Amino acid sequence: MDYVIEMLGITKKFPGIIANDNISLQLRKGEIHALLGENGAGKSTLMSVLFGMYQPDSGVIKKNSKEVCIDSPSDATRLGIGMVHQHFKLVHNFTVLENIMLGVEITRNGFLKMDDARKQVLEISQRYGLDIEPDALISDITVGMQQRTEILKMLYRKNEILIFDEPTAVLIPQEINELMNIMQGLAAEGKSILFITHKLNEIKAVANRCTVLRKGRYIGTVDVASVSKEELSEMMVGRKVSLTVDKPDKAPGGVIFEARDLVVKSRLTGKNVVDHVSFQVREGEIVCIAGIDGNGQRELVYALTGLAPPDTGVMMLDGADITRESIRGRDKHGMAHIPEDRHKHGLVLEYNLAYNLALQTYFKPRFQKRRFLRFDAIYQYAAALIERFDIRSGQGARTITRSMSGGNQQKAILAREIDRDPKLLIAVQPTRGLDVGAIEYIHQQLVEVRGSNKAVLLVSLELDEVMNVSDRILVIFEGRLVAELNPKETTQQDLGLYMAGSKGNLPAFSKEESSA
Amino acid sequence: MNGRLKQILNLNNSASAISSLTAILVGLLAGFIVLLLSNPSQALGGFGAILTGGVSDRKNMGQMLYFATPIIMTGLSVSFASRTGLFNIGASGQFIAGAYCAVLVSVRAPFLPGPSRWMAALLAAMIAGALWGLIPGALKAFGNVNEVISCIMMNYIGMYLVNFLITQTVFDSLKNQSMRVSGNGNLPKMGLDLLFREGNNVSSANFGIVIAILMAILLCILLEKTQFGYELKACGFNQAAAKYAGINERRSIILSMTIAGAMAGLGGALLYLAGSGKGIDVVDVLAAEGFNGIPVALLALNSPVGVIFSGLFIAYLTVGGFNMQLYSFAPQVIDIIIAIIIYFSAFALLLKNLLRQRALTGQEGEKS
Numbered sequence: 001m002d003y004v005i006e007m008l009g010i011t012k013k014f015p016g017i018i019a020n021d022n023i024s025l026q027l028r029k030g031e032i033h034a035l036l037g038e039n040g041a042g043k044s045t046l047m048s049v050l051f052g053m054y055q056p057d058s059g060v061i062k063k064n065s066k067e068v069c070i071d072s073p074s075d076a077t078r079l080g081i082g083m084v085h086q087h088f089k090l091v092h093n094f095t096v097l098e099n100i101m102l103g104v105e106i107t108r109n110g111f112l113k114m115d116d117a118r119k120q121v122l123e124i125s126q127r128y129g130l131d132i133e134p135d136a137l138i139s140d141i142t143v144g145m146q147q148r149t150e151i152l153k154m155l156y157r158k159n160e161i162l163i164f165d166e167p168t169a170v171l172i173p174q175e176i177n178e179l180m181n182i183m184q185g186l187a188a189e190g191k192s193i194l195f196i197t198h199k200l201n202e203i204k205a206v207a208n209r210c211t212v213l214r215k216g217r218y219i220g221t222v223d224v225a226s227v228s229k230e231e232l233s234e235m236m237v238g239r240k241v242s243l244t245v246d247k248p249d250k251a252p253g254g255v256i257f258e259a260r261d262l263v264v265k266s267r268l269t270g271k272n273v274v275d276h277v278s279f280q281v282r283e284g285e286i287v288c289i290a291g292i293d294g295n296g297q298r299e300l301v302y303a304l305t306g307l308a309p310p311d312t313g314v315m316m317l318d319g320a321d322i323t324r325e326s327i328r329g330r331d332k333h334g335m336a337h338i339p340e341d342r343h344k345h346g347l348v349l350e351y352n353l354a355y356n357l358a359l360q361t362y363f364k365p366r367f368q369k370r371r372f373l374r375f376d377a378i379y380q381y382a383a384a385l386i387e388r389f390d391i392r393s394g395q396g397a398r399t400i401t402r403s404m405s406g407g408n409q410q411k412a413i414l415a416r417e418i419d420r421d422p423k424l425l426i427a428v429q430p431t432r433g434l435d436v437g438a439i440e441y442i443h444q445q446l447v448e449v450r451g452s453n454k455a456v457l458l459v460s461l462e463l464d465e466v467m468n469v470s471d472r473i474l475v476i477f478e479g480r481l482v483a484e485l486n487p488k489e490t491t492q493q494d495l496g497l498y499m500a501g502s503k504g505n506l507p508a509f510s511k512e513e514s515s516a
Numbered sequence: 517m518n519g520r521l522k523q524i525l526n527l528n529n530s531a532s533a534i535s536s537l538t539a540i541l542v543g544l545l546a547g548f549i550v551l552l553l554s555n556p557s558q559a560l561g562g563f564g565a566i567l568t569g570g571v572s573d574r575k576n577m578g579q580m581l582y583f584a585t586p587i588i589m590t591g592l593s594v595s596f597a598s599r600t601g602l603f604n605i606g607a608s609g610q611f612i613a614g615a616y617c618a619v620l621v622s623v624r625a626p627f628l629p630g631p632s633r634w635m636a637a638l639l640a641a642m643i644a645g646a647l648w649g650l651i652p653g654a655l656k657a658f659g660n661v662n663e664v665i666s667c668i669m670m671n672y673i674g675m676y677l678v679n680f681l682i683t684q685t686v687f688d689s690l691k692n693q694s695m696r697v698s699g700n701g702n703l704p705k706m707g708l709d710l711l712f713r714e715g716n717n718v719s720s721a722n723f724g725i726v727i728a729i730l731m732a733i734l735l736c737i738l739l740e741k742t743q744f745g746y747e748l749k750a751c752g753f754n755q756a757a758a759k760y761a762g763i764n765e766r767r768s769i770i771l772s773m774t775i776a777g778a779m780a781g782l783g784g785a786l787l788y789l790a791g792s793g794k795g796i797d798v799v800d801v802l803a804a805e806g807f808n809g810i811p812v813a814l815l816a817l818n819s820p821v822g823v824i825f826s827g828l829f830i831a832y833l834t835v836g837g838f839n840m841q842l843y844s845f846a847p848q849v850i851d852i853i854i855a856i857i858i859y860f861s862a863f864a865l866l867l868k869n870l871l872r873q874r875a876l877t878g879q880e881g882e883k884s
């Protein structure tokens with residue numbers, strides 16, 4: 001059997017941790033090869049080694065059985081290796097087209113030949129069904145389109161070996177299906193794909209083989225068709241994982257949070273992106289706002305958390321009117337927020353882990369004395385959270401957060417917000433990028449928050465999560481709450497229909513019908 | 517106590533110290549090449565003079581402390597603001613506003629007894645500088661006005677206003693500068709001038725350098741040890757995350773610029789109250805000390821304690837430059853050489869920083 005790429009005995013050390021410990025991986029031509037492992041298992045690191053971003057401490061890489069030396073991403077590009085990173089690497093104030101061309105610009109007499117590039121890009125985008133707007137700025141487009149831009153970047157460079165680092169973590173279900181189709185199309189054309197994901201369904205759906213890593217070590221490579229999801233997750237975590245949530249029945253108590261008639265207008269169009277939204281969350285209840293991405297969830301969450309106050313409406317938290325409260329004021333009333341974008345809002349990446357774990361509490365008496373930070377208390381607290389939430393990193397509390405694996409960054413935010421013991425926890429996509437073991441743990445934590453008579457407002461695009469975790473589902477469509485559902489009496493298919501706006505059972509929905 | 521002090525001073529971990537030193541070497545090399553091009557026969561001698569001038573005798577060492585004082589202060593000003601993600605290019609205006617207020621108080625308040633006169637002058641300077649920093653800070657916080665633009669405007673407003681006010685209040689029309697400060701209006705020497713002298717020739721070294729070093733340590737404690745510093749740095753690194761964490765970014769921006777301004781203003785006072793007989797010239801030129809704060813801060817990687825050393829280094833080149841005149845280099849050429857060394861150093865450092873950031877080794881960063 002000949003392989004296009006062989007990574008043999010790769011070892012890569014970082015301060016305090018062996019991220020890859022003698023790992024081997026062989027990629028066949030035209031296959032989709034999944035890479036599975038817990039958060040921090042070393043998947044991104046291994047792929048970064050292949051892409052020339054890190055030099056391995058030992059081990060060899062072969063392409064078509066010939067040993068090659070990949071010292072930089074440009075070496076990798078020359079060898080036909082392309083990568084879509086876990087956190088995209090796009091220039092935000094450039095257009096899609098400019099980003100695709102960046103680094104391989106076609107010029108004539110020193111001037112850019114945009115037209116040729118545009119033609120080529122559009123041709124590729126049509127051929128693979130990668131829908132983009134070439135002249136839109138990256139900062140204005142959805143993550144889905146940003147990702148298609150990244151894929152086009154690889155194809156434009158005529159890469160034959162394509163690395164996808166958790167491409168589906170940021171996508172909505174429809175986009176995931178599209179991406180799967182695209183990947184299968186690429187593989188059928190003879191391109192070889194390395195695919196990192198935490199979602200076993202996706203591996204089952206598209207991958208031919210799967211290599212499993214655990215804590216930096218190689219566990220094995222299996223034919224996907226011959227193993228079950230349960231077996232895969234056991235290989236990866238080293239124990240049995242329950243893929244469903246254990247949730248005792250519980251009657252909700254009094255109202256903890258109430259939003260009345262919230263309206264958020266778009267800065268650009270003046271349209272109501274959040275359109276007269278009212279709802280309540282009660283003690284001991286997990287309420288989920290479900291919807292297709294871009295239906296006003298983000299604006300609603302910003303309004304609730306104070307990041308961008310609503311234009312009109314009232315919010316009550318635990319009996320107090322918090323409509324005009326600052327962010328810190330809301331925190332004091334008992335609101336915690338797991339933000340959607342962990343790099344933008346959730347973390348100060350240059351701070352170490354301990355500093356980030358104290359980001360919402362550093363001013364509390366336990367962490368400061370006469371406005372001097374109490375470092376011993378901060379580091380002790382960090383150590384406790386790291387232990388409890390199993391946050392893995394090279395140098396513990398002193399690890400610079402930027403160097404941590406994506407999933408462990410997410411765990412740090414979760415730990416911080418859950419441990420503040422909030423009355424209302426607003427969790428936006430809390431399990432994005434987490435491995436199945438960690439998801440199980442987080443879901444247990446959410447259920448525990450509910451058990452202690454606190455409330456959770458979950459915003460999720462993940463249908464499984466919505467159905468499994470929540471007590472009540474509110475469906476948002478075009479900024480309006482159109483349906484209230486009981487997950488026990490609803491099927492996923494049904495939920496999908498509500499989310500797509502073709503069904504509804506709340507007044508907002510009938511209003512739309514009558515106006516239509 | 518000793519351990520804690522060590523911890524504070526040990527900010528420049530070895531990695532950043534090495535990169536600063538490499539940058540300086542690159543700068544020196546570039547300066548030498550220019551010297552070679554401009555006058556090959558004297559290049560070696562001239563280069564030797566610039567390298568050894570600062571330490572050739574004790575008076576020169578004293579002069580080095582004297583020249584270092586104001587640029588340490590403006591360096592602190594620039595670096596403090598950058599830690600909050602702001603580019604304080606207005607140190608020049610803040611510096612001159614401080615200088616004027618200090619001279620005004622020192623000259624016009626002889627009734628203040630003993631050392632309280634220079635102390636009052638320093639306080640006035642800090643307030644004036646703080647005000648000059650506060651305005652661009654407030655404009656940024658409330659109107660989202662780019663601080664670079666408002667700072668540049670404040671530089672010119674400061675310069676012309678001070679020129680005008682000098683002619684109205686403390687003008688020495690013979691010299692076309694501000695009147696001389698005398699007696700207790702000046703900073704005490706604390707014996708530094710006598711310590712750093714050559715024969716009967718005393719240097720201009722004075723208590724100002726001690727104040728500058730104390731300020732650097734103070735800012736360092738503020739940034740690394742306090743809640744306020746934690747907030748400022750969070751804003752500097754990631755404003756969106758700081759906002760999410762409930763940190764008042766507006767307040768942070770305004771306070772950061774105010775403190776930065778106070779530092780530059782104090783720098784103006786420390787220079788003109790140094791007792792060297794220097795007055796504020798009434799000329800239409802922005803104070804160079806303000807801009808020299810930028811390379812000082814760059815070279816120090818924005819660490820306040822690092823600023824002490826980079827300020828001393830640039831003062832050392834300045835003193836060395838005077839010695840170069842012995843080798844018949846025109847003062848302008850000397851200025852060019854010094855500028856080349858400084859800017860190459862700063863530039864090399866910038867490059868290195870960028871590279872290191874991209875390498876993401878996670879080695880650097882947390883300093884306490």
Ligand SMILES: Nc1ncnc2c1ncn2[C@@H]1O[C@H](COP(=O)(O)OP(=O)(O)OP(=O)(O)O)[C@@H](O)[C@H]1O
Binds near residue numbers: 015
């Ligand atoms: N640049 C770096 N400096 C120091 N440590 C690093 C660096 N990059 C990764 N690490 C460490 O190496 C380990 C493996 O990280 P990696 O990003 O490869 O994990 P991963 O398998 O991709 O996890 P995830 O599923 O969470 O993305 C982690 O413990 C991480 O803290």
Ligand SMILES: [Mg+2]
Binds near residue numbers: 043044045165405407
């Ligand atoms: Mg990863």
